[in-house]
Amino acid sequence: MSRAVAVLLCAGGSVRMGFDKLLTPIAGKTAIERSMDALISGGVQEIVFAVSPSTRGFVESLVCPVPSQIVEGGDIRAQSVKNALGAIAHADIVAIHDAARCMVSPETVRESILSAEAFGSGVVAGKVTDTIMQLDGEHVLPLDRSKLIRMQTPQTFRFDRIKAAYESGDLAAVTDDCALYIAAGYAPHFVFTEGEAANQKLTTGADWQLALATYARFGTGYDTHRLVEGRKLILGGVEIPFEKGLLGHSDADVLTHAVMDALLGAAGIGDIGRLFPDNDAAYAGADSVELLREVVRRIESAGFRVAHVDATIICERPKIKPHAASMQARLGEAMHLAPESVSIKATTTEGMNDEGKGLCISASAVASLV
Numbered sequence: 320m321s322r323a324v325a326v327l328l329c330a331g332g333s334v335r336m337g338f339d340k341l342l343t344p345i346a347g348k349t350a351i352e353r354s355m356d357a358l359i360s361g362g363v364q365e366i367v368f369a370v371s372p373s374t375r376g377f378v379e380s381l382v383c384p385v386p387s388q389i390v391e392g393g394d395i396r397a398q399s400v401k402n403a404l405g406a407i408a409h410a411d412i413v414a415i416h417d418a419a420r421c422m423v424s425p426e427t428v429r430e431s432i433l434s435a436e437a438f439g440s441g442v443v444a445g446k447v448t449d450t451i452m453q454l455d456g457e458h459v460l461p462l463d464r465s466k467l468i469r470m471q472t473p474q475t476f477r478f479d480r481i482k483a484a485y486e487s488g489d490l491a492a493v494t495d496d497c498a499l500y501i502a503a504g505y506a507p508h509f510v511f512t513e514g515e516a517a518n519q520k521l522t523t524g525a526d527w528q529l530a531l532a533t534y535a536r537f538g539t540g541y542d543t544h545r546l547v548e549g550r551k552l553i554l555g556g557v558e559i560p561f562e563k564g565l566l567g568h569s570d571a572d573v574l575t576h577a578v579m580d581a582l583l584g585a586a587g588i589g590d591i592g593r594l595f596p597d598n599d600a601a602y603a604g605a606d607s608v609e610l611l612r613e614v615v616r617r618i619e620s621a622g623f624r625v626a627h628v629d630a631t632i633i634c635e636r637p638k639i640k641p642h643a644a645s646m647q648a649r650l651g652e653a654m655h656l657a658p659e660s661v662s663i664k665a666t667t668t669e670g671m672n673d674e675g676k677g678l679c680i681s682a683s684a685v686a687s688l689v
C-alpha cells in the first residue's frame with residue numbers, strides 16, 4: 320500500500336474576511352482542525368503543516384493523531400507548498416490542501432488519493448454552473464462553460480512528480496499545484512465533487528455563513544417539576560400569578576431548565592444536572608435565567624452561537640399565552656437572541672396524566688446552534 324502524506328496550507332492571510340478565518344472556530348472547531356480531520360479520515364498517514372507567524376502557535380498546540388511536522392510558509396502559496404514538500408522524507412503520494420477549504424469530505428480526499436495511485440494525479444475540481452464571460456477591456460467574450468472547471472483542493476499527486484515540478488517550475492506564475500504539474504509535462508486526472516456538500520473555500524462572508532449552516536447543531540431538553548402550595552410560579556424567568564408554584568432546589572423554572580438542557584445537548588457539553596448539581600447550596604433558590612446566562616457563556620466559549628429555540632410548556636393551568644411574550648423577551652435577552660427567535664408554545668393534556676391533574680408542569684425544548 321502506498322504512503323500518502325498531506326501538505327496542509329495554513330499560511331494564507333484573511334484579508335477579505337476581516338477576522339482570522341483559519342483560527343476562528345466554526346461550531347467548536349477551526350478550519351485547520353476540520354481540514355486535518357478530513358485528510359486523516361480520507362487516508363493520509365502524515366501531515367506537514369505550512370504555517371504563518373499568526374497560525375504557528377495554534378498549529379503547535381494541536382493534537383494531531385498522525386505523525387506531523389510544521390514548516391514556515393512562504394510569501395506566496397507556491398512557496399509554502401515547496402517548503403512543505405522539501406520537508407517530506409518519504410512519500411508515494413502527496414495531497415496538497417488549503418486549510419480554508421475545510422468543508423471537504425473524507426470521501427473526496429480518499430478519491431483523490433486513489434486517483435493519484437492509479438493515474439499519477441487526483442486533482443479535485445467542480446464543474447461550472449454559472450455562465451462565465453471574459454472581460455478584456457471593452458471586449459466581452461462569452462466562454463463555453465461546458466469546457467470550464469473550477470479548481471479546488473486537495474490536489475493529489477505522485478510525490479516524485481510534483482516535487483520535480485516544484486523544483487523546475489515558475490512558482491510566481493501559478494496559483495495552484497495543477498498548473499505546475501501541467502507545466503512539467505503531465506496531463507492531470509480530475510476528481511469532480513458533483514452532487515456532494517460544498518467544497519467551498521472560506522473567502523467571503525457568504526462562505527462563512529455557508530460553513531456555519533453546514534455545521535449547525537441541534538439539541539433537545541425536557542424537564543418536569545411538581546406543583547405545590549406556598550411557592551412562586553416562575554416560567555421562562557417570568558413570575559406568573561397562580562395559587563401554586565413549582566417545587567425544586569432552584570426556582571424550579573421548568574421551561575428554562577428544558578431550554579438549558581437543549582442548548583447543552585446541542586453543544587455536546589453535558590446537562591444541567593452535571594453543571595449545577597441540586598445538592599450544591601450555591602444553587603438553592605437560584606434564578607434559573609442566571610444559570611441560563613452561564614450556559615450561554617459556555618456555549619459561546621466553545622465556539623457556538625444560539626440560533627433558535629422552540630419550547631412547549633405542558634400544563635393544564637394557568638394559561639400561558641398572556642405571559643409568552645415576556646418569557647420570549649427574558650429568555651432571548653439571556654441567549655443573545657431576538658424574541659422572535661424564541662418560540663414558546665403551550666399545550667394541555669386534556670385532563671390526563673399528572674400535568675392534566677395539576678400535579679406538575681413539564682416543558683420540552685429544541686435548540687439549534689451555529
Ligand code: MG
Binds near residue numbers: 576
Ligand atoms: Mg429542573
